[in-house]
Amino acid sequence: MTTSIFKFDLGVLGAKIATRQDGKVLFDDVNAALLRYDLVEIDFALRNVTPSFADECIGGVVKLHGFAYFKSHIKLINVSDDARSLLKHVISRRAEQSLA
Amino acid sequence: MTPTNITDITNWIQSLNDGLLGHSFAAPSFVRPYHLVTAALALRATKSNLLTLPEHVATYADRMGLWSAIGRHNPSFASATRDPLARFLPIEPLKSRDAVHECANRLSEIAIHANMSEASHSSLDVAIAEILDNCFAHGGVTDELTGIACAQFWRNGNLAQIAIGDSGLGIRATLDAAETPDVRLEGKSANACAFATELGVSSKLNKGHAGYGLALARQLMRQNGGTLVVYSGSEWCIGAGEAFNMGDQSTHWQGSLVVLEFNTAGRLSTQEIYGAWPPVKGYENDDFDF
Numbered sequence: 001m002t003t004s005i006f007k008f009d010l011g012v013l014g015a016k017i018a019t020r021q022d023g024k025v026l027f028d029d030v031n032a033a034l035l036r037y038d039l040v041e042i043d044f045a046l047r048n049v050t051p052s053f054a055d056e057c058i059g060g061v062v063k064l065h066g067f068a069y070f071k072s073h074i075k076l077i078n079v080s081d082d083a084r085s086l087l088k089h090v091i092s093r094r095a096e097q098s099l100a
Numbered sequence: 101m102t103p104t105n106i107t108d109i110t111n112w113i114q115s116l117n118d119g120l121l122g123h124s125f126a127a128p129s130f131v132r133p134y135h136l137v138t139a140a141l142a143l144r145a146t147k148s149n150l151l152t153l154p155e156h157v158a159t160y161a162d163r164m165g166l167w168s169a170i171g172r173h174n175p176s177f178a179s180a181t182r183d184p185l186a187r188f189l190p191i192e193p194l195k196s197r198d199a200v201h202e203c204a205n206r207l208s209e210i211a212i213h214a215n216m217s218e219a220s221h222s223s224l225d226v227a228i229a230e231i232l233d234n235c236f237a238h239g240g241v242t243d244e245l246t247g248i249a250c251a252q253f254w255r256n257g258n259l260a261q262i263a264i265g266d267s268g269l270g271i272r273a274t275l276d277a278a279e280t281p282d283v284r285l286e287g288k289s290a291n292a293c294a295f296a297t298e299l300g301v302s303s304k305l306n307k308g309h310a311g312y313g314l315a316l317a318r319q320l321m322r323q324n325g326g327t328l329v330v331y332s333g334s335e336w337c338i339g340a341g342e343a344f345n346m347g348d349q350s351t352h353w354q355g356s357l358v359v360l361e362f363n364t365a366g367r368l369s370t371q372e373i374y375g376a377w378p379p380v381k382g383y384e385n386d387d388f389d390f
Contacts, residue, residue: 018201018229020237020309048222048370050229051312060308067387076390082222085374088388092380093310 006033011045011078023056030061030074039073046080054086059094067095101257103327104361106338106347109134113331114351116142119151127154133250133263134329134359136164140191140248141267141355144170164250165190171245187213187253194247194266197236203249204229210251210260214364223368224262227320230313231264231358238303239268239356247355258365267355271296271332278303291346293330294337299377317360318344319373326362 008026009015016022026042033040042058062070070091079087112128116138119125128135139161143151153161158174161167167174169191189210192203208225216224228249235247247266254260269277275287275295283303287295295301297318302311314330318339321328328339331353337346362368 016198016201018204019197019233021197021233022201048226050226050233051310051316051374052230052233055310055312056308059310071387071389079390082219082371082374084388084390085371087390088383088385089374089377089380091388092383095383096380 003039004037005039005041006037007041007043008033009043009045010047010049011043015047017047017049017053019050020052020056023053023060026053026057027060030057031064034061034065034073039075041075041077043077044079044083046078048080048082049086051086051090054083054090055094058087059090062091062094063098066098067091070095101254101259103259103340104132104134104261104329104359105340106329106331106336106345109329109331109357109359110336110349110351113138113353116151117351120146125152125154127157131157131160133164133252133261134265134357136161136166136191136250137248137263137265138353138357140166140170141265143172144243144245144248145267145354163190164188169193169245169248187255189251191248191250193245194232194235194249194264195245197233200229200232200236204232207249207251207262210253210262211364211368214253214255214258214260216364217367219371220368223320223370226370227313227317227360227368228262228264230316234313235264235266235268235356237309238271238274239266240274241266241268241355243267253364258363259361260364261359261361263357263359265355265357270354271330271356272335273333274303278305279307280305291335291337291348293332293335294344294346297328297330297337297339314358316370316373317358319376320368320370321360321362323373324362324366324368326360326366329359329361330356331359332356 211221249264251262272292278284297314299315302309
């Protein structure tokens with residue numbers, strides 16, 4: 001059995017990671033990919049994202065699909081120490097809301 | 101070099117208001133980015149030429165690119181000819197939300213000029229981007245120029261300042277219009293500026309916002325021993341190191357002004373701040389595999 005994977009690379013030139021609007025663009029793209037692939041991989045390329053971007057995109061996916069689904073379908077790689085601390089907060093906060 | 105204080109800002113805003121009415125104009129002897137940001141927005145708001153900047157302010161304004169930022173010609177003979185001793189970044193006109201990323205990148209370069217660490221530079225970049233995005237998300241500005249921002253670093257003082265302003269609805273009006281009753285009700289009895297700097301406070305919680313921007317800026321400045329000023333309408337708050345004060349003035353500023361002033365010999369670390377945010381019960385480090 002094979003697993004289909006779609007990759008997003010936030011390290012590419014021009015990838016915007018500042019605003020909620022930027023986060024919404026990636027949120028929509030990730031959700032579209034989740035319809036067609038088993039796993040979505042997001043490469044942070046060690047870049048630091050804003051809380052609003054992380055919340056809109058990553059937090060948004062967690063809130064929509066739940067934490068268990070997120071863990072089994074989304075893989076975050078090359079996450080900087082800074083972004084790791086932020087993402088843990090954002091993901092757990094939205095996971096709590098998805099249960100409410 | 102003394103840190104910016106609320107009296108200086110209030111007096112300056114009052115001067116601008118007086119100048120807009122054609123009255124005599126009290127200019128500061130030492131000009132900082134917040135002077136220019138507010139002057140630019142005041143000049144932009146008025147179609148008349150009642151507000152004439154004093155020569156030394158006009159010279160600084162010219163050097164910082166104020167006139168082109170607000171789409172006007174320099175009305176005075178004052179123009180910058182010498183290299184400044186301090187490092188500065190020209191005024192950034194905030195016209196498009198799509199440009200927030202690049203605008204924050206440019207403003208945060210002040211940390212590079214000041215030889216701060218890459219971690220500090222990155223942390224500053226994140227904080228600025230959040231505040232700039234707030235101008236577009238909450239300002240309610242109808243003019244094509246949503247706001248103005250600029251930055252300066254004073255080498256001799258180990259001090260840098262970034263000022264961001266808009267001429268929008270203001271924080272009070274935004275909180276009063278919040279669609280979440282808790283925020284609306286709590287905001288009524290609170291100082292709007294101080295309330296907006298608390299983690300998790302936003303007028304758009306029901307629209308996916310989470311209230312990170314000003315809270316992050318406040319915590320970052322406290323960590324650095326720097327200063328955060330938020331002035332909106334007649335309300336203000338100021339965090340200076342561990343101290344935090346707030347108040348209400350008769351002096352009114354149409355819109356919101358955010359000033360970040362920090363010690364360039366110190367550090368700025370968003371990582372530490374994120375790590376100190378309250379954990380959500382039920383989730384451990386082992387739950388995350390990245």
